[in-house]
Amino acid sequence: MPELMQFLMSGVTVGAVYALVALGFTIIYNASDVVNFAQGEFVMLGGMMTVFGYAAGLPLPVAALVAILATAAIGVALNKLAIEPARGAPVVSLIIITIGASIFIRGVSQVVFGKQLHRFPAFSGDAPIPVLGATILPQSLWVIAGALAIFVGLWLFFTRTLTGRAVLATANNRMAAQLVGINTRYVMSLSFALSAAIGALAGVLVTPITLVSYDIGISLALKGFAAAMLGGMGNPKGALAGGLLLGLMEALTAGYISSQYKDAAAFVVILGVLFFMPQGLFGTKTTERV
Amino acid sequence: MRLLTATALAGTLAIGLGLAGPAAADIRIGATLSETGPAAFLGDPEAKTLKMLVEEINAAGGVGGEKLELVLYDDGGDPNKARTFATRLIEDDEVVAIIGGTTTGTSMAIIPVVEDAEVPFISLAGAIEIIDPVRPFTFKTPHTDRMACAKIFEDMKERGFTRIGLISGSDGFGASMRKQCLDIVGDYGIEVVADETYGPTDADMTPQLTNIKGAAGIQAVLNPGFGQGPAIVTRNYSQIAVGLPFYQSHGVASDGFIQLAGEKEAEGIRLPGTALLVADLLAEDDPQKPVAVAYKTAYESATGTPASTFGGYAHDALRILVDALGRAGSAEPQAIRDAIEATSGFVGTTGVVTMSPEDHLGLDLSAFKMLEIRDGGWALVD
Amino acid sequence: MRLSTKAVTLLVLSLVIAVAPLFFPSTFYYRVGSLIFINGLAVTGLVILIGYAGQISLGHAGFFGIGAYACALAPAHLGLHPVLAAVLGAVLSGVVAYVVGKPILRLKGYYLAVASLGFGVLVAMVLANEAWLTGGPDGIAVADPGLRALLRGFGVDLSNAQFWYGFCGLVLVLGAWLALNLYHSPTGRALRALHGSEVAARTVGVDVARYKLNAFVISAVYASVAGSLLALQNRLVTPDMAGFMHSIEMVTMTVLGGAASVPGAILGAAILTALPQVLTVFQEYEQLMLGLVMMLVMIFMRQGLLPSLARLLRGRGG
Incomplete structure (x- = not known):
């Protein structure tokens, strides 16, 4: 029983990390149909800039805030300099642009921040909290709380605010959105800013657990992407559920079957789910128009 | 129109291949390391060490009055790239010896190239397969896993x-x-x-x-x-x-x-x-003490990051090579190879190295x- | 007599391969050339999948890996000649592609991308984990196929790099020829139709599922053969040949050059293969420059390099 609890604790911790990354994908995807492969780099930038801000003597919350704002600005820059000029290009070209952006950001970070691994202290210490015979670190609770908060925030944003609906409208039909007076350029910039900020916040929360180096973005983006697809791309509920599910499957496979094949188990389940639910767990069915 | 596109293809292919070769120098040493990629944690200190030491050696007058030139490539930990860079170092840059192969995978990819071209190669990777069986031109500095x-x-x-x-x-x-x-x-x-x-x-x-x-x-x-x-x-x-x-x-x-x-x-x-x-904990009479202290101090003041065992491997590889260059009396790959194999009582950061035709590592457990x-x-x- | 575009493409491709060595300053360039041809072959297969049929795959490195490991394992365990092992790998890749493709090709867009990605990750994971068979993350050696020695028997003595340059070039021309033939065949037309609109294609009686699967299987065989060529040349195979990054790299080459055209994709392969060699002059700025080039090409040449260049030239030249 304590074993199972420990596996669940581990699964929820890792799952919350994936969910945070997956949530970052949703806004840009909702606004533009583009899966932003540089999302992992936003996470890295959030963690990395906080490390350097903190090392430079800023209090941790201030360093984190600066990192999040700076990353949001980089998100806007990415949109203005690379995505907007390519408007009208096929989606696959836009994806290659985001892959290029991911390599570019990694390349710049490697020069600016170096290749060392870093971490900063956990927010509420490192004393493990006992839970039914297992333990969880306080920082894991921060990550889980962060994932839940962002999920609720996004859900409210998309359903309760005019701007959120404008984002959805832009994705649905750009021309129609413009006709009803939505400033689609502003919506795009906003989406990139928000996605980048969510990514950076994720970086701030997970760095005490996962550590940060210039190249952690790739593997985080890969898992986050898989989690988002498992849940149904574009849906915050799907991102949260997909992330947690992925984390739990990995932990339970590592615990009960084989740690060598824990990533395999996760992908087998993804393949299985997509076989029966081609739009992911919470995706909506779309029909092709001729 | 097809002809035009085809010509464009031809032109770009030619440009893509028209890579500039570096200028001639005195003694050119090659290296292919995993400065980026999954093994960057190992390759980065290795690369920094080589750059720092070559500068240091040249500032002190070089080897036998000749300056060293380091041609360094980043293979990103990809064995396929490592093989390509090893080919480039030998065929295009015409180096006299190659240091590198941060990982076992990249080292194993380089071995067929250097053995074919008969250029001495000092690997920085751990696996025993690199030097067992012994291959004439392949050496390594880290103790085996x-x-x-x-x-x-x-x-x-x-x-x-x-x-x-x-x-x-x-x-x-x-x-x-x-x-x-x-x-x-x-x-x-x-x-x-x-x-x-x-x-x-x-x-x-x-x-x-x-x-x-x-x-x-x-x-x-x-x-x-x-x-x-x-x-x-x-x-x-x-x-x-x-x-x-x-x-x-x-x-x-x-x-x-x-x-x-x-x-x-x-x-x-x-x-x-x-x-x-x-x-700093070693006994005063420990032969490794001056070498280890000197490298550690130099590395940490040059890079501002703590020295690691891996940078030490690169240090030893370059020092063994320089030592061999001095004894070989010529910059011919064969002569350098013979001199490396004759390395005896060399004091490095990793240990005291004595190689032989049967042992291309030259370290024991006491290292x-x-x-x-x-x-x-x-x-x-x- | 007017040559068909297919003939011109093949002629120019062969000519470039044959003439380029005259400008090589050293034998190292043969090595780069052979890598371009190997990548070119893999992306030619992806043109059929992405460019013709409009399906995406982020797992084709898995087939590349199957072809590569077949050349390492079949000679050692089944006593097959390495060249026959490559054929075995291609057959195996085709069968695996058929089995995997059947369920996942029902998926669309990103869902297909993540499913194929999952397949590729699984292949890479098996190759890395089953060390008793595959040698683990550091890979396993491949036996000498003896082709060079065979050629020497006929009095042609080539260096290793020269031999592989010629051999891979030959296979690439063959692969391009097949792909171009396919484009103008009924299958090619059906694929392009379903690329335009699956619903419309289905309405006019195209068996959409079957043609998509055909394209998937054919492209898998291309990737597998490319993997075998690299294995035989490098004499070493490692799991990252089948890795996620390699899949991304192949798709990037295809789209960068122009997904809808065989010469375009080969150009993309040429550029992305040669670029890291050129960018070494930038040292630590290498990655940064690579990302920048990718973004700039896609921003300013959104259809891919070759189609965009062609349009530009046509526009200027009248």
Whole structure:
């Protein structure tokens, strides 16, 4: 029983990390149909800039805030300099642009921040909290709380605010959105800013657990992407559920079957789910128009 | 229109291939290292070390009055790229010798190229396959992973442990060391009762450690790996209070590891390290002391980052090569090869190296020192 | 007599391959050339999948890996000649592609991308984990296929790099020829129809599922053969040949050059293969420059390099 609890604790911790990354994908995807492969780099930038801000003597919350704002600005820059000029290009070209952006950001970070691994202290210490015979670190609770908060925030944003609906409208039909007076350029910039900020916040929360180096973005983006697809791309509920599910499957496979094949188990389940639910767990069915 | 596109294709292909060759220099040494990619943790200090030392040697007048020129490529840990760069170093840059192959995979990819072209090659990777069987032009400076295992098992045996757990990274370093440890563990009367792995970028290893903790009669745990993995394992180890003696590998032998894992969490960990890490703790008459102190001081002031065992491997490789260049009396690859093979009593950061036609490594177990982390620093166990 | 575009493309491709060595300053360039041809072959297969049929795959490195490991394992365990092992690998890749493709090709867009990605990750994971068979993350050696020695028997003595340059070039021309033939075949037309609109294609009686599967299988065989060529040349195979990054790299080459055209994709392969060699002059700025080039090409040449260049030239030249 304590074993199972420990596996669940581990699964929820890792799952919350994936969910945070997956949530970052949703806004840009909702606004533009583009899966932003540089999302992992936003996470890295959030963690990395906080490390350097903190090392430079800023209090941790201030360093984190600066990192999040700076990353949001980089998100806007990415949109203005690379995505907007390519408007009208096929989606696959836009994806290659985001892959290029991911390599570019990694390349710049490697020069600016170096290749060392870093971490900063956990927010509420490192004393493990006992839970039914297992333990969880306080920082894991921060990550889980962060994932839940962002999920609720996004859900409210998309359903309760005019701007959120404008984002959805832009994705649905750009021309129609413009006709009803939505400033689609502003919506795009906003989406990139928000996605980048969510990514950076994720970086701030997970760095005490996962550590940060210039190249952690790739593997985080890969898992986050898989989690988002498992849940149904574009849906915050799907991102949260997909992330947690992925984390739990990995932990339970590592615990009960084989740690060598824990990533395999996760992908087998993804393949299985997509076989029966081609739009992911919470995706909506779309029909092709001729 | 097709003709036009086809001509464009031809033109770009030609431009793409029209790479500029570097200018002539005195003695040109090649290197292909994993400065980026999954093994950057190893390759980065190696590259910085080579650049720093070449500058230092040239400032001191070079080798036999001739300056060294370093041609360094980043293979990103990709064996295919490493092979391409090795070909480029030999065919295009016409270097007299190659240092590198940060990982076993890249080194194994370089070997057929250097053996075919008969250019001496000093690998910086751990696996025993690189020098066993001995190939005429291939050498290496790091002790083999098998030796690290042996050093650890000797210490375990001394402490009376017979049942241990293994948690290894699934990257090349972890997998190779795991295999070699499993090969020899029986010789020490030790049984592996739990054998777990983790991915190099995993965020939490508590499930694996929970299983290890629950294995019947387990007395100690060993974690072969490098990079962030062992730091996270160490933190998880403390989180779920495994409470057993914990061994790390030489893969984390750097001050950076203690900072990442946390002083409290890393307390009491033992690992086999080289003289480099404990340079100031060595006895005054230890022949390695001046070498280790000099390198460590120079590296840390040049880069502002803590010196690691891996940079030490590159240091030894270049010093052995320079030493051989001096004795060879010519910059012909064959003469350099012969001189490297005749290396005797060379004092490096890793150990005292004496090579022979049957031994292209030239180190024994005494090169390793069993270290323990105490109060956020290193202490010698034996 | 007017040559068909297919003939011109093949002629120019062969000519470039034959003439380029005259400008090589050293034998190293043969090595780069052979890598371009190997990548070119893999992306030619992806043109059929992405460019013709409009399906995406982020797992084709898995087939590349199957072809590569077949050349390492079949000679050692089954006693097959390495060249026959390559054929075995291609057949195996085709069968695996058929089995995997059947369920996942029902998925669309990103869902297909993540499913194929999952397949690729699984292949890479098996190759890395089953060390008793595959040698683990550090890979396993491949036996000498003896082709060079065979050629020497006929009195042609080539260096290793020269031999592989010629051999891979030959296979690439063959692969391009097949792909171009396919384009103008009924299958090619059906694929392009379903690329335009699956619903419309289905309405006019195209068996959409079957043609998509055909394209998937054919492209898998291309990737497998490319993997075998690299294995035989390098004499070493490692799991990252099948890795996620390699899949991304192949798709990037295809799209960068122009996904809808065989010469375009080969150009993309040429550029992305040669670029890292050129960018070494930038040292630590290498990655940064690579990302920048990718972004700039896609921003300013959104259809891919070759189609965009062609349009530009046509526009200027009248």
